[in-house]
Amino acid sequence: MPLLELSNLRKDFGGLRAVDDVSLTVPEGAIIGLIGPNGSGKSTLIDLIAGATELTAGRVIFDGDDISGLPADAVYHKGIIRGYQEPTLYFKMTVLDNLLLPVKDQRGEQPWYAPRPRSWQREEQTHAEAAMKVLRQVQLLPHYDTLASDLSGGQMKLLEIARALMGKPKLLLLDEPTAGVAPKLAYDIFQQIARLRDDHGITLLIVEHRLEILFDFVDYVYVMHLGNLLASGSAAEISAHATVREVYFGD
Ligand SMILES: Nc1ncnc2c1ncn2[C@@H]1O[C@H](COP(=O)(O)OP(=O)(O)O)[C@@H](O)[C@H]1O
Ligand SMILES: [Mg+2]
Structure with a gap:
């Protein structure tokens, strides 16, 4: 099949x-x-x-x-996850933050959980670890703290792919x-x-x-x-x- x-x-x-x-x-x-x-x-x-x-x-x-x-x-x-023809990156944010921002259902962003850090700190750490793993997969790990706008055109494409990879x-x-x-x-x-x-x-x-x-x-x-x-x-x-x-x- x-x-x-x-x-x-x-x-x-x-x-x-x-x-x-x-x-x-x-x-x-x-x-x-x-x-x-x-x-x-x-x-x-x-x-x-x-x-x-x-x-x-x-x-x-x-x-x-x-x-x-x-x-x-x-x-x-x-x-099924797609990449886009035009980069849709957040250029004023770091490579790592570009991967963390779009993750849905993050508890720290919900008003009910926000005052209870222990309920989301672990989740946030897991997302960060997943993002680091994905950056390693596309060999962007050394650039995790670089602003997206400072990447080369090819690296921007790879970051776009990395973002798709966050969705497994x-x-x-x-x-x-x-x-x-x-x-x-x-x-x-x-x-x-x-x-x-x-x-x-x-x-x-x-x-x-x-x-x-x-x-x-x-x-x-x-x-x-x-x-x-x-x-x-x-x-x-x-x-x-x-x-x-x-x-x-x-x-
Ligand atoms: N949203 C749309 N509304 C009307 N026509 C469209 C739309 N999107 C694509 N088309 C038309 O459909 C055809 C196929 O386009 P597209 O799938 O973008 O081709 P390709 O990606 O192979 O260049 C083209 O004639 C295009 O003008
Ligand atoms: Mg096309």
Whole structure:
């Protein structure tokens, strides 16, 4: 049984069919690439999986459960967590605080518990330990006290991923994790991403434009075009695929 299975997923925006009956599977422990020209529906597909936009038709099965139509926070708690294309960091806060701030249900923030520090100090310490662990996973631990605004572009991307890791994802959805980053750093980011799978067992679905980097890391690739799945296969198969080359490179 695959970890994620999409059957005939569809999204209409008015008269525009952004995602046109897409079916695909993501096996547990895989790194799967999702590629396609601008406007082909990749981000909309990620939104549909994450519950960020309402689906028009089709089914999303995750870990054996039908999660079609669940709201984003319920999908998050099931273990599907997404990164965003644009960094959404708190730039005037430290790296560590960026990870601690979004954690939900912290008791110290609730008026009833705030005057009772012992009820939340332990919880806060646990969050801080989890954050340090996550920073180690993406090799940002030495920068825990750095302001987010002082990080390099590549480190900001990694911090964004670290924040997603705080939610303990089973499946991590990344939409262009190297956008705007220099090529050498882009390769480093992918090495860190691969380590999440290799060392921590996280399954990944990654939208990426830099095919030469993506293809070094993926187990399998799906290609979208005009809302449809145009092709799927190994990186080698997709590189050699005549129609894909036509759509991508005008061959
Ligand atoms: N919220 C929206 N409202 C209307 N149209 C949208 C919306 N989001 C995306 N689209 C359209 O859906 C199509 C697919 O977009 P998108 O999923 O962002 O493509 P990609 O990520 O592959 O570049 C595009 O034609 C885009 O203009
Ligand atoms: Mg997009």
